[in-house]
Amino acid sequence: MFPPSLLDPLEKQFDGLLACLKRLLDIEGARGFFYALSSRREARFQPDIESTAFAIEILDGPGVLTHSIMRSQASSSRRFPAPPRGVLTSLPIA
Numbered sequence: 001m002f003p004p005s006l007l008d009p010l011e012k013q014f015d016g017l018l019a020c021l022k023r024l025l026d027i028e029g030a031r032g033f034f035y036a037l038s039s040r041r042e043a044r045f046q047p048d049i050e051s052t053a054f055a056i057e058i059l060d061g062p063g064v065l066t067h068s069i070m071r072s073q074a075s076s077s078r079r080f081p082a083p084p085r086g087v088l089t090s091l092p093i094a
Contacts, residue, residue: 018064021055 032047
């Protein structure tokens, strides 16, 4: 195991990542992720499947997405989790 002091610089590289993903999320429209922040300003661009899949991979890696789904299931009276639309809007992104 590495001493924590060696890992600190690596951890700092991910500071702000979740906040950036939140800015790429389109919760009012198509309910997906944009490719870039500049894409949000152009009406001709829409969230796309590749960007959404990539964002989900990033969120699933550290367990953020899994935690949100489990929390959604626990607070829901239904047997199955809410569709991705509900999960994406409940992500614990600061």
